[in-house]
Amino acid sequence: MNSSALTPGSPPEASRVPAAGRPHWQHIYFALAAFNLLTVCASLYLSYRLMAIYAESVRVNHQWSQRLGSYSDLGQLAAAVNAPGNEVFDSHDIAAESAKMESALARFNEKLRAVRTEMNSDVPAAETKRLLEQMDHVQGAMGEMVDEAELIFSLFKRTQSEKAGEHMAAMDRKFANLNTALVHLRAIVRGIQEADFAEQLSLAASIRQFERIIAVAIMLMVVGTALYGTKLSKSVAAMIQAEEKQRTVDALRVSEGRYRSIMDSANDAIVIANADGNIVAWNKAARQVFGYEEEEIMGQPLTRLMPERYRDRHRRGLA
Incomplete structure (x- = not known):
């Protein structure tokens, strides 16, 4: 042992890694577990939202399809209202044809009222306004066509069939205007359907974008967990x-x-040398016996403390 060794009775110094230097791994993994739970909940919620969007899309599309069917029915009823004004030229039965027209007109008006009532139930205000305005155009076109038909019946009653024939063409033009108004009504509905569908697609795309972000976050979390x-x-x-x-x-x-x-408490002189024969330690008794100070003798050959006659033998023993 060298001279820098501890003095006798020196207490050992226990090693402790500073608490501040220790990684709080449990906190990290708690945070990762919480993030994992959050991503799972977010994924479930986004899946639920996608299913809700799909269900709502199906429901809304079904409603608008039913409305289109109702508007097609209006077209058929409008044709039934128009028919007696033409058929009277063949049947010459003014009363019967007039009654047919009145009956068909009543069915048309009843259907139109039902369509209006249904429109006011769950359709947004802006869309309702557009549709109701177009229905007013349909109602107006129907009124003009009915006026021409009634004029035809009136002319037939007065046996003015030639003038009635002139008004038949006018009635057919009014009927064409009515069909055009119904076509515009259906076009508005299709436009609303397309807008709703595009909005739902956009919302679904946004949700899918969030899903991709979550997937990337999960991937980063896995990589970060592995690295950490x-x-x-x-x-x-x-x-x-x-x-x-x-x-x-x-x-x-x-x-x-x-x-x-x-060593220091021993009464005998103790000298310790290394494998090269150099002194590396001794005790107080040795210092008193040989009379050297520690700094003088440390690192010196052990033979320096031996009588001259033993030195060569000692050197040969080390060789």
């Missing part, structure tokens, strides 16, 4: 190695302290 786990394992291994090294050093210091205590 690797770093953590290295850190833990380094801490364990440092603690084991410090325990070894502490044990050596304790052993050195005991050894120095034993």
Whole structure:
């Protein structure tokens, strides 16, 4: 042992890695677990929203399809209202044809009222306004066509069939205007359907974008967990190695302290040399016996303390 060894009775210094330097791995993994739970909940919610959007899209599309069917029925009823004004030229039965027209007109008006009532139930205000305005055009076109038909019946009653024939063409033009108004009504509905569908597609695309973001976040979380786990394992291994090294050093210091205590308390002179025969340690008794100070003798050959006659033998023994 060298001269820098601890003095006898020196207490060992326990090694402790500072608490601030230790990675709080449990906090990290709690955060990762919370993030994982959050992403799962978000994924479930987004899936639920997508299904809700799909269900709402099906429901709304079904409603508008039913409305289109109702508007097609209006077209058929309008044709039934128009027919008696033409058929009277063949049947010449003014009363019967007039009654047919009145009956068909009543069915048309009843259907139109039902369509209006249904429109006011769950359709947004802006769309309702557009549709109702177009229905007013339909109602107006129907009124003009009925006026021409009634004029035809009136002319037939007065046996003015030639003039009635002139008004038949006018009635057919009014009927064409009515069909055009119904076509515009159906076009508005299709436009609303397309706008709703586009809006739902946009919303679904936004949700899918969030899903992609969540997928990337999960991937980053997995990669981050792997990297942090690797770093953590290295850190833990380094801490364990440092603690084991410090325990070894502490044990050596304790052993050195005991050894120095034993040497210094011994009454006999004790001199310790290394494998090269140089002095590396001695006790107080040796210092008193040989009369050297420690700084004078440390590192010197052991033969310096031997009588001259033993030196050569000692050197040959080391050789």
